[in-house]
Amino acid sequence: MPDAPGLELIRGEIEAAHPGAVIDSGFAQERAVLSIDPVHVLDVLAWLRGRSGHEYKFLSSLHAADYLPAEPRFAVHYELLNRDRVERIRIKALLTDPGEDKLPELDSCVELFPTAEFQEREVFDFFGIVFRGHPDLTRILLPEDYVGWPQRRDFPVGGEPVTFTYNERNYG
Amino acid sequence: MRERQPRARDMLRGDLEGEDLERYVEERVVMTSFEKMLGWARSNSIFPLTFGLACCAIEGIPMSAVTARYDIARFGAEAGRASPRQADLIVLSGRVSIKMAPIIRRLYDQMLEPKWAISMGACSSSGGMFANYAVVQGADKFMPIDVHIPGCPPRPEAVLYGFNKLQRKIEGNPDQGWRARYGAEGTEEWARGGPRSEPSAASTEAYELARELIRA
Numbered sequence: 001m002p003d004a005p006g007l008e009l010i011r012g013e014i015e016a017a018h019p020g021a022v023i024d025s026g027f028a029q030e031r032a033v034l035s036i037d038p039v040h041v042l043d044v045l046a047w048l049r050g051r052s053g054h055e056y057k058f059l060s061s062l063h064a065a066d067y068l069p070a071e072p073r074f075a076v077h078y079e080l081l082n083r084d085r086v087e088r089i090r091i092k093a094l095l096t097d098p099g100e101d102k103l104p105e106l107d108s109c110v111e112l113f114p115t116a117e118f119q120e121r122e123v124f125d126f127f128g129i130v131f132r133g134h135p136d137l138t139r140i141l142l143p144e145d146y147v148g149w150p151q152r153r154d155f156p157v158g159g160e161p162v163t164f165t166y167n168e169r170n171y172g
Numbered sequence: 173m174r175e176r177q178p179r180a181r182d183m184l185r186g187d188l189e190g191e192d193l194e195r196y197v198e199e200r201v202v203m204t205s206f207e208k209m210l211g212w213a214r215s216n217s218i219f220p221l222t223f224g225l226a227c228c229a230i231e232g233i234p235m236s237a238v239t240a241r242y243d244i245a246r247f248g249a250e251a252g253r254a255s256p257r258q259a260d261l262i263v264l265s266g267r268v269s270i271k272m273a274p275i276i277r278r279l280y281d282q283m284l285e286p287k288w289a290i291s292m293g294a295c296s297s298s299g300g301m302f303a304n305y306a307v308v309q310g311a312d313k314f315m316p317i318d319v320h321i322p323g324c325p326p327r328p329e330a331v332l333y334g335f336n337k338l339q340r341k342i343e344g345n346p347d348q349g350w351r352a353r354y355g356a357e358g359t360e361e362w363a364r365g366g367p368r369s370e371p372s373a374a375s376t377e378a379y380e381l382a383r384e385l386i387r388a
Contacts (some may be wrong), residue, residue: 047383142306143271150305 001088007032010054010089018043023094031090038076038093038106045091045109048080056089059113064123068153074094074129078153094150095129108134126151207344214260215342219295221259222252223279228268228293228325231272233265235329237335247335257281261338264317267295268308288338291317292331294324 002010004027011025011034021040026033048056061079074095079099081088095104108131109115121140128149131137135147139146148155182188184198224233237244244250253259256279268276280289291311292301297320299309311317318341321334351357 141271146270148305155305157303158305159299159307160309 062119211343215339216248220261228265231325237330264296311380
């Protein structure tokens with residue numbers, strides 16, 4: 001993990017190459033985090049992967065989160081790893097909710113990291129985040145005819161209420 | 173048995189007559205109906221489908237049915253079949269996700285008649301702890317179930333008891349009417365909208381008393 005000055009140096013170099021790409025930098029859960037503009041997601045990932053002296057060549061995880069009351073609402077997290085120095089860095093692409101009947105979009109990184117193919121499908125499956133340029137963006141875990149994005153915070157939990165005698169008597 | 177063998181020889185020779193012959197026939201012949209005999213034969217030669225869904229398939233079937241301590245071979249059902257075409261019992265062992273439900277339904281439809289289904293454990297019977305968007309809340313929503321076995325996982329004794337219940341159902345003698353046998357009529361509790369939504373006055377009183385005792 002880069003230390004605080006190292007992270008600021010990375011941020012400065014990325015901002016020099018791609019102005020406006022980095023929104024924020026800091027440390028969360030003992031991990032260096034760069035929050036970025038989703039427009040520049042491929043630029044930043046390619047820079048971190050290819051730049052000599054950095055070379056985060058391994059995408060150890062790609063996942064999404066829904067921070068519903070917050071704005072921007074969604075974030076796609078890329079956990080990058082340099083396996084020579086055993087250094088990790090987290091890239092957080094912040095996505096705003098485009099509103100009813102529209103899905104948030106950002107570029108797919110399958111060309112850079114082939115492992116992202118299934119993980120991007122999973123994120124699409126559960127959060128409804130569209131990855132532009134993905135070779136086969138379909139549902140992966142849920143049935144193909146499923147309606148809705150069940151890991152979003154405003155999705156109902158589902159199931160059925162259980163009518164125990166106690167519930168029946170007190171809440172009828 | 174040894175004593176009877178000479179008498180069987182006598183009978184075949186035609187040496188038994190009169191009262192001896194009557195007694196010989198009474199001892200050896202059982203009168204029954206064809207359906208009863210067929211049910212008896214079927215109930216003691218069940219071929220379960222080799223099939224598992226979740227943790228009940230790990231805990232339940234090998235531990236509570238196949239191992240020597242409990243041994244389902246005592247009831248003639250130890251030969252698991254790898255194809256639904258050869259099986260006549262499917263045990264739903266675990267939670268049924270909505271993606272798996274059509275596949276289970278297809279397996280059940282591929283089984284030849286007569287066929288039976290056991291829903292083993294809380295998850296496949298009611299959804300269990302998985303009251304969420306991904307799990308079918310009870311497998312009897314999409315296929316007929318003969319016996320539900322409660323438990324998470326069920327005890328081995330419960331699994332074998334449920335299996336014996338299924339055997340008796342196959343024989344045409346399902347175990348019903350236990351409330352009448354134990355004098356427990358009027359203790360039914362119904363889900364919302366049932367004929368008796370209110371618990372009986374006696375059970376309410378007992379419940380309040382128990383709560384008082386817990387508080388004291």
